[in-house]
Amino acid sequence: MSGFWKKVGIGLIFFLAAGTNLCLAQHDYIDITNPSLKKIPIVIPLIRTAPAGETSVSVKAADQFAHHLGFTGYFKVLDRKPFTGLETDELTLDFGKWTAGGAELLVTGNIVIADGLAEVEFRLFDTFKEQLLIGKRYKGWVKDMPRIVRRFCSEIVHHLTGNWGIFDTQIAFVSTGTGTKEIYLCDFDGSNSRRFTRNNSIALSPAWSSDAKWIAYTSFARGRPDLYIRNISGKSGAVVSKKGINTTPAWVPGKFMLAATLSFSGDQDIYLLSGQGKMVRKLTKKWSIDTSPSWSPDGKQFAFVSNRSGSPQIYMKNTGSGRVERITFQGRYNTQPAWSPRGDQIAYSAMERGGEINIHVIDLKTMRSARLTYSAGKNESPAWSPDGSLIAFSSTREGGNSRIYIMTAFGTEQRRLMRLPGQQSDPAWSPRIGNP
Incomplete structure (x- = not known):
């Protein structure tokens, strides 16, 4: 086996080993809050692999890098063919040849395979500054290569943006592929x-806990809308089955608690529950319908929908002071608030004149609203990625069938996320799963 491997801990042997630094230069390239973000040209040539017959591993790794990094919207992934034949060894790199082809960033690496195990080095270079930005070493089974690639993609995004990105996240959603609505x-x-x-x-309204270990959702499995709290890896959990409806769960950031809409008292109000489903206290106390809570990142406020003004509008409540503030005034039907992980915006669904439904975002500093979807069916249920860079949502833009789409936080690059039987809706994006 190659001599570059350094053992990093027996606890991860035969799985995915944590990377060790080769080199690190401090740079800050990408401002993810800039709506005029310029994509950085990046090239991922085939990864050098030994023995030479393992070319399929090299091709898959390079293709996965291209797919994952391109998915973020931060990078312009260049065709690798014009760069064929250029040396990728760190000691012999001719950066001028890479910049001549338009590349500003370059991913290289080595993969050594023996007995089903892969020893891996990946590196990220700034071709203009002729600097090694990141270098990591990993070890795992060959079947773990996709996870190793995702891990290094996270390192790239973290180095360039300060955020760990989305590669270790999941999306929960509702699908009718089996003939009934399941999560x-x-x-x-x-x-x-x-x-x-x-x-x-x-089953409706899936919601992730902030440690990504629990999902809460509403199910009619017992013939009525009960709230289920279920561990992601097993069947342990709780059921809230009070008279009336038990729905729209939203986990409190950093706590094993959640808010939900319950109607056992007659009105639909929002209550705070423990992770075991026990009642803690009532959060809204109004004769109107209050529903669909969404917490601020610090857990000190939550947005919700209320018809207390005569039509569904979005409000915010400070849990400390008890102050309630209406934040949507344009339009007569605004629902499904989703608070940005950065805390500066709330996305929501708004019914336009004529019945069209679109995704809007409101800036919480200026209180100005911006529309993100246009003339493309019904667009509902916005859900932020944990780094705040993307929004998942459901749309009927394809023949009236609801599908899951994603777009950037500025409404650009709208594309369908998957192809599955039936219809898909109610996306909920998880926090990062696992450690950096």
Whole structure:
């Protein structure tokens, strides 16, 4: 085996080993809050692999890098063919040849395979400054290569933006692929979809806990809208089954608690519950319908929908002072608030004149609203990625069938996330799963 491997801990042997630094130059390239963000040209040539017959591993790794990094919207992934034949060894790199082809960033690496194990080095270079920005070493089974690639993609995004990105996240959503509405899970890019609930009933409104270990959702498995709190890896959990409706769960950031809409008292109000489903206290106290809570990142405020002004509008409540503030005034039907992980915006669904439904965002400093979708069916249920760079949502723009789409936080690059039987709706984006 190659001599570059350094053992990093027996606890991760035969799985995915944590990377060790080769070199690190401090740079800050990408301002993810800039709506005029210029994509950085990056090239990912085939990764050098030994023995030479393992070319399929090299091709898959390079293709995965291109797909994952391109998915973020931060990078312009260049065709690798014009760069064929250029040396990728760190000691012999001729940076001028890479910049001549338009590349500003370059990913290189080595993969050594023996007995089903892969020893891996990946590097990120700034071709203009002729600097090594990141270098990491990993070890794992060959089947773990996709996870190793995602891990290094996270390192790249973290180095360039200060955020760990989305590669270790999942999306929960509702699908009718089995003939009934069930909760499904998929990876950040729509791949690896699998069924989470098997109630052969109606399941709605999935919500992730802030440690990504629990999902709360509403199910009609018992013939009424009960709230289920379920561990992501097993069947342990709780059921809130009070008279009336038990729905729209929203976990409190950093706590094993959640808000939900309950109507056992007659009105639909928002209550705070423990992670075991026990009542803590009532959060809204109004004769009107109050529903769909969404917490601020610090857990000190929550947005919600209320018809207390005569039509559904979005309000904010400070849990410390008790102050309630209406934040939407344009339009007569605004619902499904989703607070940005950066805390500066709230996305929501708004019904336009003529019945068209679109995704809007409101800036909480200026209180100005911006529309992100236009003339493309009904667009609903916005859900932010944990780094605040992307928004998932459901749309009927394809023949009236609801599908899951994503777009940037500024409404650009709208594209369908997956192709599955039935209809898909109610996306909920998880926090990062696992450690950096």
